[in-house]
Amino acid sequence: MPFSDYKTALVTGASSGIGAAVVERLRRENIEVHAIARSAGALEELAERTGCIAHVIDVTDRAAIADLANRVQFDILVNNAGVDRPKKFLEADEEDIDLLIDVNLRAVLHICRLIVPGMVARDRGHVVNISSIAGNYNFGGNSTYHAVKAGVAMLSNQLRIDAFGKRVRVTEICPGRIATDIFNHVHGDDPAVRERFIDGFELPQATDIADAIAFAISAPVAVNIGHMEITPTLQVMGGLQTAKPQMPTATSDAEGTKP
Ligand SMILES: NC(=O)c1ccc[n+]([C@@H]2O[C@H](COP(=O)([O-])OP(=O)(O)OC[C@H]3O[C@@H](n4cnc5c(N)ncnc54)[C@H](OP(=O)(O)O)[C@@H]3O)[C@@H](O)[C@H]2O)c1
Structure with a gap:
């Protein structure tokens, strides 16, 4: 579809990384791009540089999203905003689970609820959901992130079923490691974080x-x-680990029988 058939786009998580790059790319196609994030300064700079329309909105603010969805007929929706709180699930914090569900999944569902029906009614639209390889593969990290990204992957398939018969396209983008500031946002603004995740990698x-x-x-x-x-x-997913049960040692067994 030539870009000229689409006029408007909504991009969430536009203040940095992938979101900012998508805004810039769509603006090059003369799309009217509405860019959402919480960081006012970064959005203002992006708007000056690209001509996008900045909205300082938290994606979990349903009223603000609904207001925007009522005012603009979006042809393209890029659900990109995302956060992570890596930690073994056995040590997971209550707030981290809620945050990941709220930002990475609940907001995506509600934004689709508010925008996709209009696309279906107009027989025109393209939804792009940014998931992660974490939604398809298991590796150590953060089980909540894996779970919510798997939800985004399944939602992407399901949207196609529910919009069947209309020219509403759905693309799930499933990235592996991409050179953005997400690792600093997640692990802290420390040069050691860049060294661990970015520097020296291709x-x-x-x-x-x-x-x-x-x-x-x-x-x-x-x-x-x-x-x-x-x-x-230079990145692959997959792996197999097999552990022997940890048998009690003679010492611990003896300790276990002490009164
Ligand atoms: N980089 C990777 O290696 C990688 C790999 C797989 C998947 N991904 C996914 O790709 C997407 C973009 O990540 P990125 O690498 O570009 O990370 P990033 O640079 O940290 O960008 C995340 C964006 O999400 C926004 N955001 C976070 N919470 C928000 C909220 N409550 N409301 C509105 N905006 C919010 C942030 O803006 P504010 O803080 O200003 O609100 C920021 O613009 C995420 O969904 C991430 O899970 C990234």
Whole structure:
């Protein structure tokens, strides 16, 4: 579909990383882009640089999103805002579970609820959901993040079923490690964090994800690119671990029998 058939876009999590790159990429196609995030300064700078329309909104603020959805007919929706609180699930904090569900999944569901019916009614639209390889593969980290990203992946498939018969396309973008500031946002603003996750690795940039999204959007209307897994070439997922049960040692056994 030529970009000229779409006029407006909503991009969440636009103040940095992938979201900011998507805003910039869509603006190059002359799309009217509405950019959402909480950081006013970064959004203001993005608006000055790209001409996007900035909205300082928390994605969990349903009233503010509903107000925007009532005022603008969006042709493109990019659900990108996301957070992580890595920790073994056995040590998970109550607030972290709620935050990940609220931002990474509940907000995505409500934004789709508010925007996709209009696309269906107009027989025109493209939803791009940013999930993660964490939604499809298991690796150590944070089980809540894996769980909510799996929810985003399943929602993306399900939207296609529910919009069946209309020209509403849905693309799930499933990134591996991408060189953004997410690792500093998650682990703290420490140079050691960049060294651990970014420096010295060959990683896709946020602009590479934005280009992939632009490719999916610009495909002919008869073409729905449903799922794109984009990882560093030098990254693979998978692994198998098998442990022997930890048998009590002679010492601990003896201790266990003490009164
Ligand atoms: N980078 C990677 O390696 C990677 C890998 C897999 C998946 N992803 C996913 O890609 C997406 C973008 O990540 P990124 O790497 O670009 O990270 P990032 O640089 O940390 O960007 C995250 C964005 O989400 C916004 N955000 C967070 N909470 C929000 C809230 N409550 N309301 C509105 N906006 C909120 C942030 O803006 P404010 O703080 O200003 O609100 C920021 O603009 C996320 O969904 C992430 O899970 C990234």
